[in-house]
Amino acid sequence: MPVSTTLTEMFSPEGPSLRELAVQALSSVEHGYDLLAPKFDHTPFRTPDAVLDAVAAALARTGPYATGLDLCCGTGAGVEVLARVCRESVTGVDFSAGMLSVARERVRPVGDPAAHPDGRPSVSWVRADARALPFRPAFDLVTSYGAFGHFLPEELPGLFAQVRSALRPGGCFAFPVLAPPRPSSPAFWALLGFDAVMRVRNALWRPPFVMYYRAFRLGDVRRELERAGFRVELEALPEFGRRGDGSPRARLVRAVKP
Numbered sequence: 347m348p349v350s351t352t353l354t355e356m357f358s359p360e361g362p363s364l365r366e367l368a369v370q371a372l373s374s375v376e377h378g379y380d381l382l383a384p385k386f387d388h389t390p391f392r393t394p395d396a397v398l399d400a401v402a403a404a405l406a407r408t409g410p411y412a413t414g415l416d417l418c419c420g421t422g423a424g425v426e427v428l429a430r431v432c433r434e435s436v437t438g439v440d441f442s443a444g445m446l447s448v449a450r451e452r453v454r455p456v457g458d459p460a461a462h463p464d465g466r467p468s469v470s471w472v473r474a475d476a477r478a479l480p481f482r483p484a485f486d487l488v489t490s491y492g493a494f495g496h497f498l499p500e501e502l503p504g505l506f507a508q509v510r511s512a513l514r515p516g517g518c519f520a521f522p523v524l525a526p527p528r529p530s531s532p533a534f535w536a537l538l539g540f541d542a543v544m545r546v547r548n549a550l551w552r553p554p555f556v557m558y559y560r561a562f563r564l565g566d567v568r569r570e571l572e573r574a575g576f577r578v579e580l581e582a583l584p585e586f587g588r589r590g591d592g593s594p595r596a597r598l599v600r601a602v603k604p
Contacts, residue, residue, distance in 0.1 A: 360388035374553040375496055379420075380444030386421050387452075393491040397596070398427050400585040401489070401522050404598045405431045408518075411486040414467075415439060415512060417476050418493030422449030425469060428489060432467050439472045439479065446471050477504055481512040488512060488519045494562040502567065506574035510603055519576065519601040523564050525589060567599070576601035 362370070362385045370378040379386075386392060405411075405427070412435075414428035419438030428436040438453075440446050450471055474480050476493075488509050497505055509519050527533035537559045548554040571578050578601050582594035589595055 360385065362389065371547065371555060372551060375555055376441055378555060379442035383421065383442065383444035383448045386445065386448065393423055396585065397522055398423055400583040400596065401598060402427045402430050404581055404583060405520060413485045414487040414489065415485045417488055417490040417509065419449060420445045422453035424489050424491045425449065425453055428487065429467055429469065432487065435468045437470050437472060439474050441473060441475045443473055446473055477501065477508060479508045479512050483512060483514050485512050486514055486517050490521045495559050496556050498556060499561055499566065502570045503574060506571055510574055510576065513603045515603060517603050521599050522583065522596055523599055524596050525593060571601045575603065577604060
């Protein structure tokens with residue numbers, strides 16, 4: 347959940363009601379997102395435009411790329427970013443048919459004429475589980491936004507191996523990571539409470555709904571990426587500034603396939 351938003355946004359007239367959220371939370375992850383899809387862009391779960399724009403700017407500094415894949419693409423916000431930095435084709439992959447349906451309707455990527463002199467890149471959508479990607483090594487760039495909380499720590503090696511198998515040699519897996527909130531901040535306790543509620547829910551109810559915001563730790567992630575054969579680089583996203591100790595508030599992880 348982005349730290350710049352609040353749970354109260356969920357209950358705006360455009361967002362899901364408390365009853366709808368309860369039904370979604372008691373479903374499987376896939377069915378829950380199918381139900382949430384029509385209102386997903388009006389919840390705090392959507393990656394904020396500020397994060398998307400910062401990542402696009404960072405990728406533009408090392409691009410353009412030929413082909414891009416957005417992993418767990420949801421309603422397509424990350425696909426729109428890829429359309430700004432890829433010249434030939436962009437693919438969004440998600441296992442929720444409902445999210446893909448909304449993405450097909452709302453995404454009308456308009457490429458930068460300087461980057462796309464022959465027009466905007468082609469866009470396609472694929473329904474698939476990120477843990478079993480149906481792709482050959484065809485992509486120069488893979489991105490993902492806010493989806494890693496849906497994978498348990500023991501699933502990360504397999505997930506990263508799947509991403510590596512979809513990248514061409516020299517290809518890059520890039521995703522933003524926000525600095526964790528301090529224990530003195532309300533956001534820290536909100537995320538801690540959310541994860542605790544989800545663990546209790548999954549202990550008492552089936553099917554499970556895996557969604558843990560505090561399980562994706564940068565140190566562990568970097569180690570697993572390196573074990574999967576990536577060369578990992580970290581780039582501060584200057585748009586978000588730095589914390590009191592000088593550390594970046596947000597970073598872009600670049601994991602390069604040798």
